[in-house]
Each structure stands twice: as C-alpha cells, then as structure tokens.
Amino acid sequence: MQYAAIVKGLGHLLLWSGPKIEPEDITTAIRTEFCPSEAGKTSTLNMLTGAVLPSAGSAFLGGFDVVQEQRKVRRLLGFCPQHDALLDRLTVREHLELFGRIKGIPNHAIKELCDQMMQDLSLSPHVDKLAMTLSGGNKRKLSLAIALMASPPLVFLDEPSTGVDPAARRLMWHVISAVSTMRRESTVILTTHNMEEAEALCSRVGIMVGGRLRCFGSNQRLKARFGQGYQLEARLCAATLGECESFVREMMLPDRLDATAVAEQCTAAGKPDRAALICQGCEEGYVVYDSLSREGSISALHFAEWWLFEDSALKLNQYLAQHFPGTVALERPDSVGDCWSKKSGVQGIGVRSFLSRFFWNSGMKSRHES
Structure with missing residues (x-):
C-alpha cells in the first residue's frame, strides 16, 4: 500500500504565557487517493511543511522525512495557508507565473496553464489587478490557485474557503474535487470548520479536539458511530x-x-x-x-x-x-x-x-x- 502521508506521534511543545493548545501524539496514515480534515490543525500543517520543527515524533510525506529531508518534501507540496501570503505589488497573473516558474513549469506552457487556472477559479476579470486591491474572496481563490499550480503530488489547504461567499465557495470546491477525485492528480489534505465542506470534499475525515486526533474514518463511518445520542x-x-x-x-x-x-x-x-x-x-x-x-x-x-x-x-x-x-x-x-x-x-x-x-x-x- 502506498501512502502520501504517514504521521507517528507528532507533537509540538511551546513556551507560552497563556493557554495554548498544540498537537499531541497524532498518529495516522493517509493513502494517496484519500483526503482527510479548532485545536492544533494549523500547527500540525506547519510541522508537516517544515515551518515549525516538531518536539517529538516523526512524519513522512511521499516517503521523505519532514525534518531530515525538507527540501525533497517541499518539492512535493502545494500549500494554501490559513492567512493569504500574497505579494501586494504583484498582479494575479504575475503571482501565477512566478510560482509556476518556481515549480518548474516550462516557459512555453506557463501562459496556457495560468490562463486555465484563472478561468477555472473565475479570476480572469482580475488578471491585471494588484493583490492588495483584491477582495478577500479573490485573495483566497488566488492562494488556492498558487497551491494547485503544476499539480503537486500533495496539497495542503488550511481552511481555504474561510471568508468566501457561498457561490465562490462552491466554485472552489469544484476545482478541489476535480484535482483530487476526478483527475486524481493530487492528494489533498484539507482543514476546515465547515462539516458541509468536509463531507463534500473528503473521502476520509479526521476530527481534532484539544490538539489530539480523536477519530478518523469515512463520513459514513463517523456518522454511524457518533451521529446519534450523546x-x-x-x-x-x-x-x-x-x-x-x-x-x-x-x-x-x-x-x-x-x-x-x-x-x-x-x-x-x-x-x-x-x-x-x-x-x-x-x-x-x-x-x-x-x-x-x-x-x-x-x-x-x-x-x-x-x-x-x-x-x-x-x-x-x-x-x-x-x-x-x-x-x-x-x-x-x-x-x-x-x-x-x-x-x-x-x-x-x-x-x-x-x-x-x-x-x-x-x-x-x-x-x-x-
């Protein structure tokens, strides 16, 4: 069995002046065709992407250790952070062309790919607008487009549809679903507060409480086990x-x-x-x-x-x-x-x-x- 992500006992300890929940002993494995899902989700993704070093445990993405082989891990990843990390003075097209070249897309193919991505996410009317002038919803769509550029094997989406209107959210769901399910180009790991979003996009769902992964399984299994009574x-x-x-x-x-x-x-x-x-x-x-x-x-x-x-x-x-x-x-x-x-x-x-x-x-x- 081939897995896109394997996490064993991952945890992170912080010195903090007030209450702070961090991931504690998270262990799971995610198959390459599955995509799972407020306590510690962003911190977990930060450890998996190498932004924060874990205090204990281990994690492997695509067979590479996230601590010892960070360069190889990052070549596999597309990442949409919880807060948009855009360059204010670059336009929508310039963002996509920049990150497309960083990801190794050939020059002769980059324009066509950028045009297709903007069309899929309804960003074409904003192609020459600076990022600083975009609405919150369009910034989220641009962040998603950057994460999906070049169809990376593994995509992390940290609450991608937060602050997006319902119509734009449905559009983003369609694009994510096309990448992960229809075309099977990427394994998508998504964090969200929205159970409707998790049900619409995910074949496997994990629920974190107090920094711990408390349950993990298909939507139907979790509904059958936890959906009734107290x-x-x-x-x-x-x-x-x-x-x-x-x-x-x-x-x-x-x-x-x-x-x-x-x-x-x-x-x-x-x-x-x-x-x-x-x-x-x-x-x-x-x-x-x-x-x-x-x-x-x-x-x-x-x-x-x-x-x-x-x-x-x-x-x-x-x-x-x-x-x-x-x-x-x-x-x-x-x-x-x-x-x-x-x-x-x-x-x-x-x-x-x-x-x-x-x-x-x-x-x-x-x-x-x-």
Missing part, C-alpha cells in the same frame, strides 16, 4: 496513596503479588471474574498483566490502585445502566482513568448534571463532551 467521555481520578495503603492493610496484602496471589486476592475480595481481566489484549487489566509479565509480580500499592480504579469504573457503569438504560461502551483507552460511553435518545437529566452529581458524590473530578 457522546460521553469520563476521566476517573486514580486512588490516593492513603486509599491504596488502607486497601492493602484491609486485605492484608504482601509487599508484592505474583500471578497466583493476584488470582487468590480477586477471589477473596468476592470478584473472581476480575482475575480474567488480567491478560494480554484486555485493556481493563493490562496494567497488572504488564507488570506480571515484565517483573513476575506487582507491588501491593499498584495492585490496590488498579483495584480501586476498577471499583470506580464499575460504579460509573452501574450508574449509567440505572439512569440511562441502553448506554453502551464505545471504547476504553489504554490510559488509566479514561472511559467512553454512548446513549441514543437520552431522557431525563442531562449529561452535564448527571456527571456532576455522580462524580461529586464519589469525590472525583470529571470532564465531559456531548
């Missing part, structure tokens, strides 16, 4: 050291427990089924499984922390089952403290109020999305 994300706090020590004393645990002792403690605590969670591939008990696999045993305090967290997760599931019948778990990430659930057609108290009540009574903190 989506609830709950993060449970780990038990305190005092709570863990109290549990160890109450259960009279030794300093360390091997696999046999863990199974015996689960049975002694009246929950023998919990021992079945401690296996490879089971997220609920992976923390214990990993320690037993690497060290042959787990400390009593770590076992207590895991046990008390599972008790908290069980309380959450029981609360959801009682107050929101039909709720189902979507996923349980590896990181301790994360749980996901979904409910279609929720009736009664809202997600916000039930979270506050549940976590308040349990002495926990929470964060939620609906």
Whole structure:
C-alpha cells in the first residue's frame, strides 16, 4: 500500500504565557487517493511543511522525512495557508507565473496553464489587478490557485474557503474535487470548520479536539458511530496513596503479588471474574498483566490502585445502566482513568448534571463532551 502521508506521534511543545493548545501524539496514515480534515490543525500543517520543527515524533510525506529531508518534501507540496501570503505589488497573473516558474513549469506552457487556472477559479476579470486591491474572496481563490499550480503530488489547504461567499465557495470546491477525485492528480489534505465542506470534499475525515486526533474514518463511518445520542467521555481520578495503603492493610496484602496471589486476592475480595481481566489484549487489566509479565509480580500499592480504579469504573457503569438504560461502551483507552460511553435518545437529566452529581458524590473530578 502506498501512502502520501504517514504521521507517528507528532507533537509540538511551546513556551507560552497563556493557554495554548498544540498537537499531541497524532498518529495516522493517509493513502494517496484519500483526503482527510479548532485545536492544533494549523500547527500540525506547519510541522508537516517544515515551518515549525516538531518536539517529538516523526512524519513522512511521499516517503521523505519532514525534518531530515525538507527540501525533497517541499518539492512535493502545494500549500494554501490559513492567512493569504500574497505579494501586494504583484498582479494575479504575475503571482501565477512566478510560482509556476518556481515549480518548474516550462516557459512555453506557463501562459496556457495560468490562463486555465484563472478561468477555472473565475479570476480572469482580475488578471491585471494588484493583490492588495483584491477582495478577500479573490485573495483566497488566488492562494488556492498558487497551491494547485503544476499539480503537486500533495496539497495542503488550511481552511481555504474561510471568508468566501457561498457561490465562490462552491466554485472552489469544484476545482478541489476535480484535482483530487476526478483527475486524481493530487492528494489533498484539507482543514476546515465547515462539516458541509468536509463531507463534500473528503473521502476520509479526521476530527481534532484539544490538539489530539480523536477519530478518523469515512463520513459514513463517523456518522454511524457518533451521529446519534450523546457522546460521553469520563476521566476517573486514580486512588490516593492513603486509599491504596488502607486497601492493602484491609486485605492484608504482601509487599508484592505474583500471578497466583493476584488470582487468590480477586477471589477473596468476592470478584473472581476480575482475575480474567488480567491478560494480554484486555485493556481493563493490562496494567497488572504488564507488570506480571515484565517483573513476575506487582507491588501491593499498584495492585490496590488498579483495584480501586476498577471499583470506580464499575460504579460509573452501574450508574449509567440505572439512569440511562441502553448506554453502551464505545471504547476504553489504554490510559488509566479514561472511559467512553454512548446513549441514543437520552431522557431525563442531562449529561452535564448527571456527571456532576455522580462524580461529586464519589469525590472525583470529571470532564465531559456531548
């Protein structure tokens, strides 16, 4: 399988005087015929284009490392930035001719290509106007035309239709679709706030929240999974050291427990089924499984922390089952403290109020999305 873009654990850390969300651990791969999609989108594109160096992770565009092989990467790219980077004293035609020559278009072909691009984007009436005199919509169209010049293998479009009137937006969509889908000349990676735009242009859509790529898939898959009911994300706090020590004393645990002792403690605590969670591939008990696999045993305090967290997760599931019948778990990430659930057609108290009540009574903190 050939991929136009591969991103692994990409992240960027900034020293900032106020709140600032940056991309965190983004991992994905984009096939050459697919094009995916306010938290960290522009920063991610800046790292992929080499404008900003990532603090961690790696990314490959067309097989080239974006840090080690920037010159080769940039030869593959067409880029429409979020804010127009135009030269005020150049006309529309001069912009296209300049960037066409930079991209290596032969002199005998450049005039015809520029004329075709201006015709496609309805820029022909403005051919001799200076960039500084263009309207906001025409500036966006010119930026798009520059990005698409010479049909680069990979095109990044950072909110290309922002501030454009509906008619011009539809025109831009048609041009982008022709390049990426009809003629299959370029792989287009697009960022947008407009879900209609994402649905119209993209075969694959990624949604970023808080600097993280939270979901990635086709439009239909995302609609089927997230398009109904409430989506609830709950993060449970780990038990305190005092709570863990109290549990160890109450259960009279030794300093360390091997696999046999863990199974015996689960049975002694009246929950023998919990021992079945401690296996490879089971997220609920992976923390214990990993320690037993690497060290042959787990400390009593770590076992207590895991046990008390599972008790908290069980309380959450029981609360959801009682107050929101039909709720189902979507996923349980590896990181301790994360749980996901979904409910279609929720009736009664809202997600916000039930979270506050549940976590308040349990002495926990929470964060939620609906």
